Amino acid sequence: MPRPLWTGAISFGLVTIPVKVVSATQDHSIHFRQVHLEDLGRVRTRKVCELDGEALSQDEIGKGYELSKEQTVPITDEELDRIPLPTAKAIEIVAFVDADSVDPIRISDSYYLAIDGQVAAKPYTLLRRALERSDKVAVAKFAWHNRERLGLLRVREGAIVLHSMRWPDEIRSPESLAPRQVELDDDEIDRAVQLTDTMALDSIAGFRDAYRDALEELIAAKSEGRKIPEPAEGEEQEEGKVVDLMAALNASVEAAKESRGEGGGGEATVHEMRPRKKTASKKAASSGKATTGRKAGASGKTTGRKAGAGKTTAAKRTTGAKRTARKRSAS
Numbered sequence: 001m002p003r004p005l006w007t008g009a010i011s012f013g014l015v016t017i018p019v020k021v022v023s024a025t026q027d028h029s030i031h032f033r034q035v036h037l038e039d040l041g042r043v044r045t046r047k048v049c050e051l052d053g054e055a056l057s058q059d060e061i062g063k064g065y066e067l068s069k070e071q072t073v074p075i076t077d078e079e080l081d082r083i084p085l086p087t088a089k090a091i092e093i094v095a096f097v098d099a100d101s102v103d104p105i106r107i108s109d110s111y112y113l114a115i116d117g118q119v120a121a122k123p124y125t126l127l128r129r130a131l132e133r134s135d136k137v138a139v140a141k142f143a144w145h146n147r148e149r150l151g152l153l154r155v156r157e158g159a160i161v162l163h164s165m166r167w168p169d170e171i172r173s174p175e176s177l178a179p180r181q182v183e184l185d186d187d188e189i190d191r192a193v194q195l196t197d198t199m200a201l202d203s204i205a206g207f208r209d210a211y212r213d214a215l216e217e218l219i220a221a222k223s224e225g226r227k228i229p230e231p232a233e234g235e236e237q238e239e240g241k242v243v244d245l246m247a248a249l250n251a252s253v254e255a256a257k258e259s260r261g262e263g264g265g266g267e268a269t270v271h272e273m274r275p276r277k278k279t280a281s282k283k284a285a286s287s288g289k290a291t292t293g294r295k296a297g298a299s300g301k302t303t304g305r306k307a308g309a310g311k312t313t314a315a316k317r318t319t320g321a322k323r324t325a326r327k328r329s330a331s
Contacts, residue, residue, distance in 0.1 A: 006144060007116055008089040010127065010153075010160075017123040018116035019091070024161060025110060030215050080146050091142040091151060091162065099137045102152060105171060108164040113153075124160065131155050191249040198256040 004020035034043040046055045063080075064072040091113075115124050131138065131154065138153035140162075152163040214229070221228050 004114075005111070008091060008142070009116075010113065010124075010140075011090045011092040012123070012127050013093075015123050015126070016090075017127060018120040019113040019124070019160075020116045021162065022112045022114055024112045028209070028212065030212060030219070085143050085148065089143075091140045091153075093138045093140045093153065095139045096134065096136040097139055099135070099154065102137065102165075103171075106165045106168075107152065108166055111162045111164070113160040113162050127153075128155050128158070128160055131160075185246075188246055188249065191246065191253065195249060195253050195256065198253055198260070 002022050004022055006021040008019065008021075010017040010019055035041060036043060047061060048055050063075045063077075065075060066072045113124075115121055127138075140151040140153055142149055142151055142162075144164075150165040150167055152165055154161055154163070217229055220226075
């Protein structure tokens with residue numbers, strides 16, 4: 001079991017459950033060190049006092065709250081531990097709510113709650129069974145890292161999980177980020193819903209961190225002196241390309257069906273939307289002399305066509321006059 005991060009108790013009405021808080025997640029990220037590029041020596045961060053310029057050890061560093069630029073109040077860890085806070089060593093359950101009523105954006109880090117001694121086994125199991133049978137989650141308050149926090153307790157595979165939550169005033173409003181109202185056809189919405197149905201999964205357990213896999217391959221190739229892997233063809237996407245929304249939805253649905261082995265119901269292509277043609281005034285403003293030249297050329301051709309039409313008309317008149325003269329002489 002990982003090292004406990006905190007020990008205390010769950011306060012469940014008059015029931016007390018001694019618990020240890022254990023991290024529910026593991027960090028599998030690949031971490032880099034800052035190095036000197038010339039000799040790859042490690043670059044370290046020194047903690048230096050801005051008044052005397054001396055580097056400090058950790059036991060010489062404490063906490064202080066800056067009231068103003070001229071006044072700072074020192075606060076010790078012992079003073080923080082003596083703050084009269086009911087939740088200082090307890091996870092106090094204050095309410096039970098439906099899980100669907102909790103906005104996921106408020107959920108932060110997750111921790112497992114393990115029993116702290118065999119005496120906690122029965123009340124721990126009692127709380128777990130109550131949560132399972134009621135289909136509810138518990139809202140709790142607890143103090144950790146020098147502040148009171150809001151938490152959410154639920155059951156996962158027989159263990160009670162504590163989710164740290166953000167307070168309501170810590171969530172920013174997305175009102176200013178919403179897009180302006182746009183017009184959508186019912187067919188587009190229906191096709192989008194069909195896409196969600198086609199891409200639906202029962203579980204997301206099979207997903208992997210592809211970036212981490214590629215990063216490990218890069219590190220292995222460099223350490224072994226092998227050629228660095230190149231991106232596969234077609235991985236780079238063209239940015240800023242405007243597409244026909246309905247065609248894109250059709251193509252997405254067909255691609256999702258093919259990935260599931262369902263086969264497609266006909267080919268669907270994504271059509272690039274052509275920009276609107278510029279008006280004559282905009283063309284003139286943007287092209288200048290070239291526009292004038294084209295107009296001159298067009299005028300020349302037009303004049304030529306008109307001249308040709310004039311010659312044809314004159315020839316017709318001459319032919320008609322000759323026919324009239326022949327008729328008179330014959331009579």
